Amino acid sequence: MKKLLFLLLTFFVLIGCAQTETVEEKPKLIGMANPWTDCGKDLKQAAEIAGFTFPLILSNCDVRAMKGMIEINYPLDDVRSVCVRKTDTEKFSNNGDISGVYNKYPVNKEFMLKNAVPLKIRGTEDKIYVMNMAASSGYYSAYCKEGMTIQEIEEIYNIIAEAETKELYPN
Numbered sequence: 001m002k003k004l005l006f007l008l009l010t011f012f013v014l015i016g017c018a019q020t021e022t023v024e025e026k027p028k029l030i031g032m033a034n035p036w037t038d039c040g041k042d043l044k045q046a047a048e049i050a051g052f053t054f055p056l057i058l059s060n061c062d063v064r065a066m067k068g069m070i071e072i073n074y075p076l077d078d079v080r081s082v083c084v085r086k087t088d089t090e091k092f093s094n095n096g097d098i099s100g101v102y103n104k105y106p107v108n109k110e111f112m113l114k115n116a117v118p119l120k121i122r123g124t125e126d127k128i129y130v131m132n133m134a135a136s137s138g139y140y141s142a143y144c145k146e147g148m149t150i151q152e153i154e155e156i157y158n159i160i161a162e163a164e165t166k167e168l169y170p171n
Helices: 002-020 043-050 150-168
Strands: 037-040 062-066 069-075 081-087 107-112 118-123 128-135 138-148
Touching: 037 043, 043 062, 043 069, 081 150, 118 150, 128 150, 138 150
Parallel strands: none
Antiparallel strands: 037 062, 062 069, 069 081, 081 138, 107 118, 118 128, 128 138
16 A cells, blocks of 8 residues: 555656646747838838839838838828838739738729829728829839828829839939
């Protein structure tokens, strides 16, 4: 009986010792590393990373870049900001969409500006959330999570068109 009691006591002591030792497992990495580099307001650094220039000159913007793409975030007004992306290759283009926005919207159509420039827009009946367009030097997108009006989309287009013209046909 003493042997049985001794074996049971030894068994419980060993179990107790085994439970006090913890082994830390390193968390497994999921997915891939973030390809974006924050550039602050430095468009030259973004151009070096991306391999091309972003012709927009804006104040009060945040810039980030990866090989083949530049993204600029700037205030649209006091409460909304817009994210404008540019790429010079079809590599990132998903049927012309480089926005990185995968939300489904009820309105998904092509819209013609007054000067017959086609834009692909996604949104609701009264707001546009995503705009994509092709230009002579690549693809552009604009995204505002609070939504934009047609007039704001036209203003963004005009800024891009003016910058593109200056870049393609410098004085």
